[in-house]
Amino acid sequence: MPTFTMRIFRGDTARGEFRDYRVEAEEGMVVLDVIHRVQATQAPDLAVRWNCKAGKCGSCSAEVDGRPRLMCMTRMELFSEREPVTVAPIRAFPLIRDLVTDVSFNFEKAKTIPPLRLKPPEPDGTYRMMQEDIDRIQEFHKCIECFLCQDVCHVIRDHEENKRAFAGPRVFIKVASLEMHPLDTRDRTEFVRATASVGLCNITKCCTEVCPEGIHITDNAIIPLKERMADSFDPIVWLLRKFRGQTTQPA
């Protein structure tokens, strides 16, 4: 059985360091399994978040060898036994302990998003929506709120002062999903411009690259929002796009 050196960040807000743990890994094991093995045998108080162990809940985000990843979906076969595997907490948010950070920033931002405002239903009291009109938004709804995109976005990661005004890619896809929702009637132009500050994003696409759900955050959500800002003086274009769920070319 291969034996790895796991170099895991241990510490809290007062002090911290990387510590090495030697762990055996069976075939098919993922980083989270190895972390759990360390916990069960060597460091019972090692702090880590997880729930589903199948890439569905977005709890186990960390930086593995410097790359933001879900620990439960990262197989140990990716790494060499000869080099230590570094596991660090996601960096953009304040540390609580070991691999656990305070992600409340994201929950606070979520509350600021103006919610759905429904159009009236069909005569039978229900709604009709065509599959092709919701495909794009269903892509956004795949988000598991792992906040890895928030973690890599340099606007947040490298500039603490931006956190007040900038909401980040996770919030952009949420807003885009509401904006393109076939039943929605609300105008969020002002929110997108001033509260979420989509203008601060300079389309580096780092968020898209790390998204474990493969959501095209930049191309499908952020760029259309930016375009919408540019068009927002033209209510006809805005309405047309809204009701067709269109993102790029109005027909």
Added chain:
Amino acid sequence: MANADYETHEHDVIVIGAGGAGLRAAIEAAAQGVSVGLVCKSLLGKAHTVMAEGGIAAALGNVWPEDNWQVHFRDTMRGGKMLNNWRMAQLHAQEAPERVLELERWGALFDRTKDGRILQRDFGGHRYARLAHVGDRTGLEMIRTLQYHGIHQGIDVYMECTIARLLKDGERVSGAVGYWRPHGKVVLFKAKAIVLATGGIGKAWKITSNSWEYTGDGHALALWAGADLIDMEFVQFHPTGMVWPPSVRGILVTEGVRGDGGMLKNNQGERFMFNYIPEFFKGETADNEEEADRWYDDKRNNRRTPDLLPRDEVARAINAEMKAGRGSPHGGVYLDIASRRTADYIRKRLPSMYHQFKELAGVDITKEPMEVGPTCHYVMGGVRVDADSTAATVPGLFAAGEVAGGMHGSNRLGGNSLSDLLVFGRRAGLHAALYAKDFGGALTVDAGQVDAVARELVEPLARVGGENPYAIQADLQETMQSLVGLIRTERELEEALRKLEALKARAKRVRVEGGRTYNPGWHTALDLRSLLAVAECCALAALERKESRGGHTRDDHPYTDDQWGKVNVVLRLKNGTLQLSREPLPEMPGELRALFQERK
């Protein structure tokens, strides 16, 4: 009663648990104008509900107009082998469609039919394609919708906060004590009414689809507060969990795979389910491959494929094939959708299964069969509640979702949990709010009770020389897996109870390293108490019920016994000891009974 050692919050209603049931309860209680606190062990949006895959059952009739609440009710009762609380099953079938449409009004986007309505898929035990779904990530859609709707309703959310004990003022509940996981400080919630929505107990088994949270806390909190638990012997082993590689053993493979055309096969390539059709389901199950295959497209003239028998039947069949030496290399059987459906279809309908097998097992399910085997999944048993109000037997206490018992009888049909969460979550929120509004007298909390809980919480941190909590948890899981699993016997259940006694003694000496700040070792140690309590309840009830029915199979009593079909096994705590009794099921009224006579 001010005490500087802990913080205090006061609400009319406290909801414990923020999965589908808890969120829906909190939303409803807030809509009644009372103040609501919502407490959960994980971050908001990470509860088990997020993992639900296949769909939510509701007789919308969008795909098969013949479907209606009576058919859904009948399927549910038959799936539960008639042990369900009929009134819960009725309310559930009647109200589920409206609850699903309500989710849509709150922003949920289900997959669509050609004419733009909510699409429904086939699932085990359901006569018609009935499950509203979003690919295979329905739970994610549901929890996000509730979460984002909920954050605008003025609910106070307390995340990463674990409730350790309920408090009582005389007979009625008056609050709850817990601790914050991030910093380990004790917290008191004073409340007129409490809704338990804490989910299940699956972490008591080794091979399980359930996460670290499923330690039966709500079941134990209710029991310790004097409430009744029913049906604790009924645990659902889902037939299809992953079996390989070892580290993913138990992770769920949605029944949607079979609903969308997947077939179970043994190592001879035989579709073995045709050999396991029980008498009870003969009338509605195809007995040959041709009819089963036609059924996917024509439900009027063909009977359902046996691959979609209720879960207890399929799990036992897989177990028997494995025992007979007809299993797959890693100790499972094959689940094959690749030879029936196109790669595009599979990727569109089952994206997360595709991803999960590709990433975790290196298997491409559009080309090869999956290897699957039974995994502990769901507990049918739980807090005994009044069907209409969800009130437990302790005044002020309500329960909804997986923690409540009765709705699913001895076996739950797939898709009936998500709908259960919404129907009874809403009812729990409503009735808890009404109870709080009617609450007379002062809300008092005994500081002595709070201090006692606070002291107990920190004991494992102070202890020297005791045992590692992970080792005790692993031994408990091993015990339940091998002795209180899918197939049970008297001898093994008795042995399990003896072992549980020993584990309880070890748990009293559990020792934790490190401090209070986000310390999973400490959390695991504290969760052992509820885990042990529910394990014992399950083993005791399983020993009592001397028949086989649904999620309870006794090798030494292999048949279903009509006398046992008339009673629930009830557990309650009296003066510190568990008491067990058999109590009659509520009687189903004649007009509902008639639904079972009409057709086979």
